[in-house]
Amino acid sequence: MQLDFVNRELTIKLVYYGPALSGKTTNLQALHKVAAPGSSGRLMTLETKDDRTLFFDLLPLSFRSQSGLAVRLKVFTVPGQVIHASTRRLVLQGADGVAFIADSRTTETQANTDSFMDLKENLREHGLSLRQMPLVIQFNKRDLPDIRSDEEIAKLGAQGREPVYLAVAMRGLGVVESFIGLLHLTWSALDAEHDLGRKFGFDAREFMNGVAKKLGEQRGTDELLAACVGGALDVLRPEVTP
């Protein structure tokens, strides 16, 4: 996070992590497609070969709250291929929140696990723990055959800490929900740490609703957040002192 008090500007870094070909770039493309022209900059894709990300994709989004605080969201993807380990670590540096994009196909279960362990390890290298990092998990490619069942994901998701979303990023399904879930968790964590809401007279609820609208959503934040199939959306909220 970068905070510019003079210009009342907040920059938040969100990273889409996950195994190769799980649909991280597709998620960004879907977000880019639905975002209102004034809110989204160009989607930048760095050095691709055969449609594979070599360095990262970057989607800049910017929103302005009613209190006048400009919130710039920089949404990154990491290269999923195993060999780009050092690049992943670089991109992850300074991330405020992570969306883990998993491939729902049963054949990819191991790849998902490996990538998740890689995420954990890379966070550790940056001196962070998975527990501290706002995280949502998206099971993408729900439209393909031989996938892990809804029941299985719902059951495991309910036991876990992280909100879990189901998506078909190619068709834009579940993409905004996952993003709003991630933004919500990230904002909660940053607010808890830096007391941003009070400092800037910032109404998170109003802001989130505004973001959802700019992403072409008719539904409100609550409804979007409720789309998750497990985990907790308030784990990172500050403790309420009586």
Place this chain on the structure above:
Amino acid sequence: MTIPAQRDRVEELTVGKGARLEELVDRESLSQLAKSFAELSGVGMRVFDSDGKLLADASLPVELVTYLTTLKVAKTAVESTVSSVKNLDPGPTGQASIDGVSGGRYRVLALEHDGRRVGRLVLGPYFPPSLKDIPAALIELEPALDLDRARGLLTMAPRVTDESMDRLAQHARAALDVVMFSGLKALLTGSMHLASVRESYRELQSKQDKLQVAYDRLKELDRLKSNFLATVSHELRTPLTSIIGYSEMLLEGIAGEVVGEQREFVTTIREKGEQLLTLIKGLLDLSKLESGTMSLRRGTLDVAPLVKDVAQTMAPHAKKKGIVLQADVEAGLPALWADGERLRQVLLNLIENAIKFTPTAGSVRISAKLASMAAASGADEGGLVLLGAQRTAVEFRVADNGIGIPESERGRVFDAFYQVDSSSTREQGGTGLGLSIVKRLVEGHDGAVRVEANEPQGTVFVVAIPLKRSTLRP
């Protein structure tokens, strides 16, 4: 953890304060773009960065303005217009216009990148078609104005409607936006390349450091092991000397007559004691060789007496097993500069080995002759012309027709404690130290030892000791 500069750079470009206009555009290309715009539209174009520095200038001379600068009062007014255009803030809408004294209009546009203003675009001067005549203000201002000439020049000035100008400005801005985006992309790609390389290097470096620590530790452990061996061997030898000494005294009858089975038992004690002593000496030698504390006592050494002596020493042993031991030394061999005691140990070891692995009625043959050897090993990797230079050496060959050593095992027989066949070890005995000691002693003489197959059966150990010491090795 220190963060490499390049990583900072990527961070700055993406989530930080972003890039400056100057970093995003190539100034030469920007000038060409401005020039091409000016040629197409007939309106000049200039690009300033956020500090007001001129990055590209494609202004077109407008003769009316040029004429005005020749007049005293109007010149000041023109200059004042130019300077206000330079400093005009396009305001929150990102767009502003300013009219000059000539009636020419300038359009100033904010250049935005990633939501931030990085510079300004100035287009003009252009004359709206609605401007029918020289502005009254100018006529009033400049008494020396030649109105007819000015009117004539006005007809030649670039005429653009504000609506057309809007479209031209949009187009110019969009083109610059593409240029800036491509510039950022190239900048980020370059920075990421560097950052990735640095990160990989850092990773390798940290692995290398870990390996170095592990290596140092292993080396230390190895040294400790050698020290331990040396100490233990020494401590073991002391009581053993007493065991052997007292059993000898018993056998000599110093403590009274030893008879029958008593003698047999004491003899066994003495023999086994000596066997143990040999083993301990071997260990001691090896650890000394490993720790580099064994020094060679070199002197002039005649080969023929050495071989003869070794053969004589081993003859009874061979005879006992029914093996023929032959010795054969080429006549006229030059003397070696070597440690006679150690070289004797080498040959004894090899012959003992040969006898051990040769069945009854077999034969073992030791020979010495003049030969040549490579100056240094390792020529497989190149440099043969240097490393392969031949040196004169005395070659000792200990050949047997025993069980032989499979080719795959030949490289490893010189490793300490290595046994080709552990079951055979039990049958044949031995510690697996002999050949390892041999190799080290030979190398101590700057020589080389290798194993060859003996035709049709058996093994040949070849030891080459150079006549002159190489200056390469210490």
